[in-house]
Amino acid sequence: MRLGLISDIHANQLALEAVLARCGALRVEQLIVLGDLVGYGPDPEAVVQRMMVLAASGALVLMGNHDEAIGRPTANMNDVALAAINWTRPRLSDASRQFLSQLPLTHRRDDMLFVHADASAPGRWNYVTDTASAHASLAATDAQLTVCGHVHQPQLYCYTATAKVIHHQPSMDIAIPLAPQRRWLAVIGAVGQPRDGNPSAGFAVLDTAAREITFKRAPYDAEAAAERVRAAGLPERLAVRLLTGH
Amino acid sequence: MAKTRLESGSTLDGFIIGDLVHRGGMAHLWQVSRPGDATQMLMKIPVLHEGEDPAAIVSFEMEQMIMPRLKGPHVPRHIANGDFATQPYIVMERLDGETLxxxxxxxxxxxxxxxxxxxxxxxxxxxxxxxxxxxxxxxxxxxxxxxxxxxxxxxxxxxxxxxxxxxxxxxxxxxxxxxxxxxxxxxxxxxxxxxxxxxxxxxxxxxxxxxxxxxxxxxxxxxxxxxxxxxxxxxxxxxxxxxxxxxxxxxxxxxxxxxxxxxxxxxxxxxxxxxxxxxxxxxxxxxxxxxxxxxxxxxxxxxxxxxxxxxxxxxELSDAPIVAVALNLDDLTPELSDKLRRTASRILERSPQARLACLNVQKLNRIAMDSSLDEEGNNKHVQRLVGLKDWAQGLKLEQGRITFHVLEAIDPAETILDYARQNNVDHILMGARENSTMRKILGSVSGKVAAEAPCSVTVVRNRQLTEE
Incomplete structure (x- = not known):
């Protein structure tokens, strides 16, 4: 089965539509959405509505820290993120807020675990940014493959025979075999706010039969998305980020 | 990890096991075949012992990952991988002959x-x-x-x-x-x-x-x-x-x-x-x-x-390319010569590890094939080397980054192509024939090279002035 892995959409509708179109072209059979549907971006209601439709037709949607923050005004966040959440909250319908509040933190399927951030404490939203944090996440599960987001930079970690963690910086469009006798942690890049220097929307495709993961990018009109951020009156920093990918 | 006992005549995933042809410390090699497939095949089975150096397993895993992704005549063709859950193996093309x-x-x-x-x-x-x-x-x-x-x-x-x-x-x-x-x-x-x-x-x-x-x-x-x-x-x-x-x-x-x-x-x-x-x-x-x-x-x-x-x-190897410039010394106007040099210079500046091979094809007369050895032929050869060196002088390249080759041939395009194939050339640079009447009669050498080259080709031409 071909799974489309997407994460950190952050209310960026243009980026989301570009990724969904690419997933369609790549014959993705099911979409796994790893959380952070809202926050930072200008189109929260449209993105959540789209996700509700996708969820109704089989997509799996998980909760991220920004989705949680909609229902929890005291959430621990930096100023820009908090300002964006406060801007977002009144712009969501009751149905959307309800949808976000009910999203699960994790999903286990066969030997795969899906989660927004570090799997050792899913509700604490720790970042997996290096081999030490990847080790903590991998040690907390027996899943052969853990898939998460939250970091906005694509990464791959492997838990080896000698209980060490190897980091691999994935190249785009290369199918990477996930040897079944190793355990793996894949960090999926962000759809709506990449931070690895490449402004194109990030996602990945997992072929569960071939046990191969391919990291991908979908180019989209980031200038238009940045204009929408400005028009919404959100912090300028959030517009610039979309253009530079940092 | 389940282990299948392999012996001649048994079958594994559709492969019929033949003779054990090599018993190594890390792996055994079996001759295998598949009904309806004439390919000579080898099955490589890792020698794995419980509690031993995990390097043997990891190394076999790496080989299983890398081999299916390799192409071309310089590697054995990969045919199949066997799963570690049952019996790990790699089936590949069997090559005749010995190693070194x-x-x-x-x-x-x-x-x-x-x-x-x-x-x-x-x-x-x-x-x-x-x-x-x-x-x-x-x-x-x-x-x-x-x-x-x-x-x-x-x-x-x-x-x-x-x-x-x-x-x-x-x-x-x-x-x-x-x-x-x-x-x-x-x-x-x-x-x-x-x-x-x-x-x-x-x-x-x-x-x-x-x-x-x-x-x-x-x-x-x-x-x-x-x-x-x-x-x-x-x-x-x-x-x-x-x-x-x-x-x-x-x-x-x-x-x-x-x-x-x-x-x-x-x-x-x-x-x-x-x-x-x-x-x-x-x-x-x-x-x-x-x-x-x-x-x-x-x-x-x-x-x-x-x-x-x-x-x-x-x-990345792209930064150390071999660039071949083919110069037709008999039909090289000063303008085209200069333009070729400037183009070569730009390529070399961008890739400091690049190397330039200057080629001249000395056209052999079909009738007098053996005359190249005589005095006159030798003189011609030297003259052409001098011509190539003169052209390259303006590039101011240090020794070791540039080589000069006078090739003898009946078909210049085919000779340039052969040179590029044999020497892993990454980029061919050549001038277009100036004289359009000549091009009509002799055909375009650069056209043939550009169409058939195994690498990038840049054809340098002086801008044609349109008539008022």
């Missing part, structure tokens, strides 16, 4: 023979490196040849693939490789420098031409590290009839700093095929090892300061 190992009985071989062999192996390395793979275990027993002479590299159990997770990377404390051929940076744990394979090829050529291994066969890490500070006995000291150009090439391969070796396998192959174009340095004339104090000084340095750590972008 039996040749060890015949050493030393003449330097010219070793250079021809080395050029073939360097071609295979160039093809492998172009696919983002460093072999890291190049040695006689891992090299075979196809009937047409192409070298084939086998055993990718220690290889590194640029785009795949390197499971060998941080797994083990000791460096993995084969002691006599391991590059100094590999001894220090660096696994992503393609120039490590050039060092190994240098060891092989040294061994084949002298009958002596340049760094012996040390069995301990301490002995392996010795190559970081102790240079080998110069080959010509061991075999006085070895020509200086051969020693120059081999000792350049054996430089401790990867940055001082040839910038690519293709450039090494080019040197091995063009001995008269090799720039001789102090390496060529060296007859003794470095003195006691020089070695002592190096020994006092931290080992990591003696090697070059590869930069991320250095792993």
């Amino acid at each position: 190992l039996p040749q060890l009985d015949a050493l030393p071989l003449p330097a010219e023979t070793v250079a021809r062999l080395g050029a073939k192996i360097a071609d295979a390395l160039a093809a492998l490196h172009a696919q983002g793979v460093v072999h890291l275990d190049l040695k006689p027993s891992n090299i075979m040849f196809r009937p047409n002479g192409d070298a084939v590299l086998i055993d990718f159990g220690l290889a590194h693939h640029r785009d795949l997770p390197d499971l060998m990377q941080e797994e083990f404390r000791l460096p993995y490789g084969t002691a006599p051929y391991m590059a100094p940076e590999q001894v220090m744990g660096v696994r992503n420098d393609y120039r490590s394979d050039l060092f190994a090829l240098g060891c092989l050529m040294y061994f084949f031409a002298t009958g002596t291994r340049p760094f012996g066969d040390p069995q301990k890490l301490k002995g392996l590290k010795q190559r970081l500070w102790q240079d080998p006995v110069p080959p010509r000291k061991l075999q006085p009839d070895i020509p200086p150009w051969f020693q120059e090439i081999v000792l350049r391969c054996l430089e401790v700093r990867a940055g001082r070796r040839h910038p690519s396998a293709a450039q090494l192959a080019h040197d091995l095929r063009n001995p008269d174009q090799v720039t001789l340095t102090a390496r060529a004339g060296k007859l003794t090892q470095d003195g006691f104090f020089a070695v002592l000084k190096r020994k006092g340095e931290p080992p990591s300061s003696l090697i070059d750590k590869p930069q991320a972008d250095e792993a």
Whole structure:
């Protein structure tokens, strides 16, 4: 089965539509959405509505820290993120807020675990940014493959025979075999706010039969998305980020 | 891990097991076949013992990942992988003939023979490196040849693939490789420098031409590290009839700093095929090892300061291209000559490791094929070399970055194409024929080259002035 892995959409509708179109072209059979549907971006209601439709037709949607923050005004966040959440909250319908509040933190399927951030404490939203944090996440599960987001930079970690963690910086469009006798942690890049220097929307495709993961990018009109951020009156920093990918 | 008992005549995943053809320490090789498939096939089965060095497993996993991704005549064609859950195996094309190992009985071989062999192996390395793979275990027993002479590299159990997770990377404390051929940076744990394979090829050529291994066969890490500070006995000291150009090439391969070796396998192959174009340095004339104090000084340095750590972008070969410029000296206007030079200069400035081969095709007369040997023919040859050198003078390239070749042929386009194929040329630069009447009669050489070249082609033409 071909799974489309997407994460950190952050209310960026243009980026989301570009990724969904690419997933369609790549014959993705099911979409796994790893959380952070809202926050930072200008189109929260449209993105959540789209996700509700996708969820109704089989997509799996998980909760991220920004989705949680909609229902929890005291959430621990930096100023820009908090300002964006406060801007977002009144712009969501009751149905959307309800949808976000009910999203699960994790999903286990066969030997795969899906989660927004570090799997050792899913509700604490720790970042997996290096081999030490990847080790903590991998040690907390027996899943052969853990898939998460939250970091906005694509990464791959492997838990080896000698209980060490190897980091691999994935190249785009290369199918990477996930040897079944190793355990793996894949960090999926962000759809709506990449931070690895490449402004194109990030996602990945997992072929569960071939046990191969391919990291991908979908180019989209980031200038238009940045204009929408400005028009919404959100912090300028959030517009610039979309253009530079940092 | 379930183990299937293999024996001749049994079947595994549709493969009929034939004879056991090789029983090695790391793996066994079985001849296998498949109904309705005439391909000669080998099945490689790892020898795995519980509780033993996990390196054997990891190395087999890496080979299972890398082999299906390799293409071309310089590797055995991959056919199938067997799952670790049942019986791990790799099925691949079976090659006829032997590895280079039996040749060890015949050493030393003449330097010219070793250079021809080395050029073939360097071609295979160039093809492998172009696919983002460093072999890291190049040695006689891992090299075979196809009937047409192409070298084939086998055993990718220690290889590194640029785009795949390197499971060998941080797994083990000791460096993995084969002691006599391991590059100094590999001894220090660096696994992503393609120039490590050039060092190994240098060891092989040294061994084949002298009958002596340049760094012996040390069995301990301490002995392996010795190559970081102790240079080998110069080959010509061991075999006085070895020509200086051969020693120059081999000792350049054996430089401790990867940055001082040839910038690519293709450039090494080019040197091995063009001995008269090799720039001789102090390496060529060296007859003794470095003195006691020089070695002592190096020994006092931290080992990591003696090697070059590869930069991320250095792993890419695109920065060390071979550029061939084909000059038609009989039909070269000053304007076109200048424009070609400026275009070449721009390409070379962007790639400081690039190398330029200046070609001129001397057209042979179909009737008087043998006249090229006479006095007049020789004069013509020299005149053309002078012409090429004159053209290149304005580029102000240092020696070693530029070579000159006068080729003789009936069909110039085919000759340029052959040169590009044989020398792994990355970019051909040539002028368009100025005279359109000539082009009509003779056809366009650049058109044919551009259409059939195995690489990029830039055809340089002066802007045509439109008539008012």
